[in-house]
Amino acid sequence: MSHQLGRLVSEILHRYFGEIVQQVGKDLFTYGSKPISMIVKTTGLPRIKVVESLRTLLKFHLATFEPSINEVNADYKLNSDNVLLLIRYPRYLLQMKSKFGSEAELLIEELLQQATCSATVLLVTIANKYKDDKDKNITMVKLKDTFISLATAGYIQQAPVEEAKEGCEVPTLVPVATIVPDFEIRNLLQAMTKNISEITDNVYWEVNYDRFHLDFRDEIMIKAVTRRIDENAGELLLHLLRLMYLSSPPWGAESNPTPVVEIRECCQRVAAERPLLNQHFEQYLKVLEENGAGFIRRSGDAGGGQFLVRVRFAAHQLLRCVVEHCVTERLGSNAARIFRLIYSKKYIEEDDIQKHAMLPNKECKELTYKLLEEHFISVQPMRKAASAGGLAKAIYLYHINLHEVANTIRELCYRSLHNLCRRGSHERRLHVRLLDKQRRVRTIVHGMRLRGEPQENIDDVEETLTPPELAVLKNVEKRLKQLSAAELELDRTLFILKWYFMYP
Structure with a gap:
């Protein structure tokens, strides 16, 4: 575990759960697997506080436990990967809203907040919360159908027992x-009149993060092909990915071969929306094979009549693009040119770099040494055999170890994310009074609109925020929005890195 990851995990836990959970999580990250007694000893917190913090971490799958050697006590361990997923929650909600609508977004949002929840309690909670909101128009029938759709598609699953x-x-x-439940609307409507604690439903549900991540992976691949070729090629890759799920493990390095006949049948179903794809199917398939960044290839065992998706190779190619972009941002376009040259040549001497990069010798050497210093490239010394009467000569070959570079990029992402989280916390602390006042005003105004009060009364409440305060709030919201957007972009880069590290 790296130092930068530990700082980031600690900051995320502090943002979402407070200082006490942060201390317990930081202690588990530092020392690894520990029982409760050792956590109390090293943190200095009361035992009841440690137990409550561990209960919170376990509830949100941010920690795991296993029997100790004596099989009497439990050893607890922090799951740092799941802690990082807390930043990804907005992407999950956006994915749900775009694919299934606002009802799915509300269901996933409530389930993310509760961590685990029974289906009946989940539906009743959302229905009661929005029963007076005429804008959303939430009904129990819609919620029930959406829940069944999410369970069938695998976005939610039954929690472990x-x-x-x-x-x-x-x-x-x-x-x-996971067994998709069969709800009775009458029973759900009757449950709305009861207290939540009186509802008896012992089957608990949770969000299936892996299903969302498969969507994110497919979206990245399709967008890459669309930018490289066009939308029809992206649609063709989408059909290949859907067929891959029917016959192959979703995270397999390569899918099983798919016959061209099946791909054509899928494209013919959307012929009205994509007439060019259906008309020039063979040409698009050939272009995607030859100029699609190697995401698909023709299966050699079937005489050219089948294609497969290269998931591992796609992660490799996308990572290379991420590294090139990072080099360009940190050291400039000329450094990126040198990086691409070394990558294409695999092994190259320093004099050959200056010759092929077409840069001044001084600048080329300086950029090469900066790339070496930043761990984007590596150097391999080689010794030539001594000639008759001469001395042995050493040459130095520059090359790129993509695995080491990926680790370097990951550490940079951890450090950047930590800085963004700290900056966001500082902005919120600096203007906590104004942000609380704005939140209270918005809550009051929302309640007044639901009750149908006159606009004049609503304007009076909104005017409690003075123009100078509104100007400050506007600037604060703009900065926080920029920080949130940067967090999501870094999270997208970390997703590609994790995808790359899945495969040996």
Whole structure:
């Protein structure tokens, strides 16, 4: 675990859960797997506070536990990858709203806030919360149908159940197969009149992050092909990816071969929307194979009649683009030219770099050494055999170890994300009074509009925010929006890096 990752994880836990959970999470990150007694000793917190913090971390799948050696106590361990997913929540909600509508967004948002929840409680909570909101027009029928659609598509799944082992006092969580429930609208409407605590539903549900990540991966690949060729080629890749799910593991390095006949049938179903794709199907397939960044290839075992998707190679290509962009941003376009030259040649001497890069010798050497210093390139010394009567000569070959470069980029992303989180926290602390006042005014105005009060009364409440305060709030919101957008962009880069590291 890196130092930069530890700082980032600590800052994220502080933002979402407060100082006490941050201390417990930081202690687990630093020391690894520990029992409660050791956490209390090293953090100096009361035992009840440590237990509450661990309960919170376990509830949101930010920590795991396993039996210790004596199988009496449990050892707890922080799941840093899931902590980083907290930044990705806005992307999950946007994905739901664009694919399934506002009802799906509300369901996923509530489930993310609750971590795990029974289906009946989830539907009743949302229905009661928005029953008076005429703008959203939320009904129990819509919520029920959307929940079933999300469960069928795999975006939500049943939470693991507890299972006790014989002779071990620490239980284990066992995943269970998701069974799509069958709701009775009458029972759901009756549950709306009850207290939440009175609802008896013992099947709990949680968000399936992996299903969202598959969508993000497909979206990145399709956008890359669309920019490189056109929208029809992106549509063709979309059909290939959908067919891949039917016969291959979703995160497999390469999909199983798909016959051209099946691909053509899928394209013919959207012939009205994509007439050019259907008309020039063979040409688009050939262009995608030859100029689609290597995302697909023809299967050699089937005489050219089948194609497969190269998921691992796509991650490799996208990572290379990320690295080139990072080099350009940090060291300039000339440094990126040198980086691309070394990557294309695999191994190259310094004199050959100056010759092929077409840059002044001094600038070329300076940029090469900067790339070496930033760990974007590596150097390999080679010794030539000594000639008769001469001395052995050493040459130095520059090359790129993409795995090491990916680790370098990941550390840079962790550091940048930590700085963004700290800056956002500073902005909120600096203007906490104004932000609280704005939140209260918006809440009051929203309630007044739901009650149908006159616009004059609403204007009076809104005028409690003076023009100077509104100007300050506008600047603060603009800065916070920029910081949030930067966080999501860095998270997208981290997603590509994690995708790359999935494959050996």
